[in-house]
Amino acid sequence: MRPRIPLRKRLLVRLLVATVLIALCSVGATAWLAVQTTTRAIKEEQGQDLADDMRILAQLSGYAATHPEWTGVAPTVRALSVKMGRRIALTTSDRTLIADSAPHGTSLPPRAAANVDPLHTDTYTEPGAQLSGLDPRVVGPYLLTGQERIRLEKLAKYRQACFKKSGVDTTITVTPSGRPVLTDADGNDANDSVPDACADGRLNTPTATESKALKSLMLSAQPCLSREGVSLKVPYFGVDVFDKSLGSRYTIGAYNKLGDAGDIRKAQTCTDAARRAQLEPYVAPVAELFLGGGDTTAPRFDVSPANKAKVVGAAAAVLALTVLVTAVVATRLVRPLRALTEAAQQPPELHVRVPVRTRDETGILAEAFNDLSERRERMEAQRKAMVSDIAHELRSPLTNIRGWLEVTRDGFVEPDPALLGSLHEEAMVLQRVIDDLQDLAAADAGTLRLHREPVRVEDLVDQVVAAYRVSADTAGVALTGKTDNSLWLEADPVRMRQVLGNLVSNALRHTPADGTVTLTAWREADTVVLTVTDTGSGIAPENLTHVFERFWRADQSRSRRTGGSGLGLSIVRDLVAAHDGTVEATSEPGAGSVFTLRLPNAGAPEGD
Numbered sequence: 001m002r003p004r005i006p007l008r009k010r011l012l013v014r015l016l017v018a019t020v021l022i023a024l025c026s027v028g029a030t031a032w033l034a035v036q037t038t039t040r041a042i043k044e045e046q047g048q049d050l051a052d053d054m055r056i057l058a059q060l061s062g063y064a065a066t067h068p069e070w071t072g073v074a075p076t077v078r079a080l081s082v083k084m085g086r087r088i089a090l091t092t093s094d095r096t097l098i099a100d101s102a103p104h105g106t107s108l109p110p111r112a113a114a115n116v117d118p119l120h121t122d123t124y125t126e127p128g129a130q131l132s133g134l135d136p137r138v139v140g141p142y143l144l145t146g147q148e149r150i151r152l153e154k155l156a157k158y159r160q161a162c163f164k165k166s167g168v169d170t171t172i173t174v175t176p177s178g179r180p181v182l183t184d185a186d187g188n189d190a191n192d193s194v195p196d197a198c199a200d201g202r203l204n205t206p207t208a209t210e211s212k213a214l215k216s217l218m219l220s221a222q223p224c225l226s227r228e229g230v231s232l233k234v235p236y237f238g239v240d241v242f243d244k245s246l247g248s249r250y251t252i253g254a255y256n257k258l259g260d261a262g263d264i265r266k267a268q269t270c271t272d273a274a275r276r277a278q279l280e281p282y283v284a285p286v287a288e289l290f291l292g293g294g295d296t297t298a299p300r301f302d303v304s305p306a307n308k309a310k311v312v313g314a315a316a317a318v319l320a321l322t323v324l325v326t327a328v329v330a331t332r333l334v335r336p337l338r339a340l341t342e343a344a345q346q347p348p349e350l351h352v353r354v355p356v357r358t359r360d361e362t363g364i365l366a367e368a369f370n371d372l373s374e375r376r377e378r379m380e381a382q383r384k385a386m387v388s389d390i391a392h393e394l395r396s397p398l399t400n401i402r403g404w405l406e407v408t409r410d411g412f413v414e415p416d417p418a419l420l421g422s423l424h425e426e427a428m429v430l431q432r433v434i435d436d437l438q439d440l441a442a443a444d445a446g447t448l449r450l451h452r453e454p455v456r457v458e459d460l461v462d463q464v465v466a467a468y469r470v471s472a473d474t475a476g477v478a479l480t481g482k483t484d485n486s487l488w489l490e491a492d493p494v495r496m497r498q499v500l501g502n503l504v505s506n507a508l509r510h511t512p513a514d515g516t517v518t519l520t521a522w523r524e525a526d527t528v529v530l531t532v533t534d535t536g537s538g539i540a541p542e543n544l545t546h547v548f549e550r551f552w553r554a555d556q557s558r559s560r561r562t563g564g565s566g567l568g569l570s571i572v573r574d575l576v577a578a579h580d581g582t583v584e585a586t587s588e589p590g591a592g593s594v595f596t597l598r599l600p601n602a603g604a605p606e607g608d
Contacts, residue, residue: 016326064116087290133272141209142213166198171185213278340354353374401423452492461481475511488528495579523601526601534593
């Protein structure tokens with residue numbers, strides 16, 4: 001009865017479990033990667049949108065800083081819209097449309113993205129804007145005349161050359177008001193550390209235009225200063241703050257009588273308010289900016305229930321499809337394995353074979369199983385034939401010995417020397433069969449002992465030829481040996497004489513009178529080649545593959561006149577293999593046979 005395989009150990013179940021785990025990991029990893037990629041893309045898009053918004057706001061703030069009205073802003077809005085790929089709309093505080101890149105009648109977004117007010121800006125796009133709240137491009141009455149610019153440009157070049165002599169490299173930067181400013185390699189004001197040779201004060205001295213505007217500024221700030229209780233003497237040009245729009249440092253000077261830090265903050269507040277009032281006529285009115293979808297805040301990435309259901313459904317569909325495909329593939333894989341299992345569990349005498357339907361690993365396994373079954377069948381047949389052959393080989397001499405002994409015991413035949421010689425010959429046949437079987441058994445078990453020593457091939461050939469000279473002469477066959485006296489083997493001399501003797505005796509039995517048997521040896525690379533060639537009857541091509549099988553003989557009648565026990569060539573094969581060599585047979589029916597031995601060449605021993 002076939003043992004039942006536990007469900008958890010079945011190949012199909014394990015394949016399904018492995019596939020489900022792989023599918024789950026794949027779906028999870030894909031979903032995680034999709035979420036991460038989408039989130040990153042949204043963040044990048046959000047950052048790009050914010051950067052675009054800041055550029056739009058900065059450009060429109062610059063327009064407002066240099067124009068007292070919004071009248072001509074429409075071309076600028078349309079150009080920005082095309083460049084940024086966004087809808088841009090400007091309205092007044094009461095939502096009166098100033099300019100819009102969208103077609104007329106298109107409704108505005110629900111919320112304004114920002115206010116465009118160069119006097120109260122919170123952008124970080126222009127240096128200095130975040131410190132004072134004023135767009136540095138608003139210059140108003142501080143705008144220099146052409147002659148003032150030319151004069152200051154000469155003074156700036158002169159001071160730059162002076163800095164150069166002192167080993168300081170500077171760059172001339174022109175501010176929106178037209179005043180040149182020297183900056184160092186880091187972009188900072190070079191006037192913070194002026195060499196003594198260059199400190200003439202001419203470049204930083206206010207021009208007539210700037211002095212007039214500053215005087216007007218201080219007159220406007222005076223009422224606020226009085227209310228705050230801050231007392232100082234005119235002229236007052238600021239509180240030691242570098243004004244990027246003017247490009248100069250205006251200090252209170254020796255006449256200032258400010259008190260603590262609180263008084264300084266009050267003075268700063270009053271001057272800032274006065275300055276905004278001074279610049280207000282030169283800038284466009286406050287406008288509201290509408291962009292694209294209207295809301296520039298960070299979008300919130302969320303998945304609706306319907307989309308969640310779609311994602312879950314798609315993942316479930318992928319998982320189901322994966323399991324289905326795996327089940328089909330696993331079933332096709334398991335089916336031939338089950339057939340192999342059922343065939344292997346059949347009784348040995350049936351020798352079942354499985355069909356080979358594919359050329360994949362399973363098909364190759366099925367072919368290997370069929371080959372194994374065929375070999376087992378052949379070995380079983382050989383085993384049965386061997387038992388029969390052994391019984392036959394032992395029965396014949398035993399029958400002869402028993403018969404002669406019985407007739408002698410009954411007094412019908414006298415035990416003369418001839419009878420005893422015949423009985424002795426039959427006993428020797430038995431002994432030879434038993435010895436041959438013992439050698440084969442030792443070879444099969446790996447216990448065949450070899451006593452290796454240096455053997456001269458010429459001596460080995462001469463000994464075999466001398467041993468079978470009488471048998472050859474009796475059969476009328478010419479037996480000769482040809483060899484090179486420089487050939488040596490590392491071998492068991494007794495076993496090698498047995499190998500060559502079996503081949504020679506086999507050749508003598510199958511060679512008719514007046515034939516020849518030649519034993520030859522020569523060297524071929526690192527191999528010693530020995531051949532036994534006869535001019536006998538030869539072997540049919542279909543029988544060449546069987547000559548080394550045990551108890552096989554070409555004469556199936558098993559007559560002792562045409563063959564021995566059928567074990568000689570099997571012993572030759574096993575003994576040659578034990579010497580790390582090979583043996584092969586070639587033959588042409590009617591012309592003779594050639595048995596070739598190839599053994600490792602040992603070389604002549606030292607002192608020989």
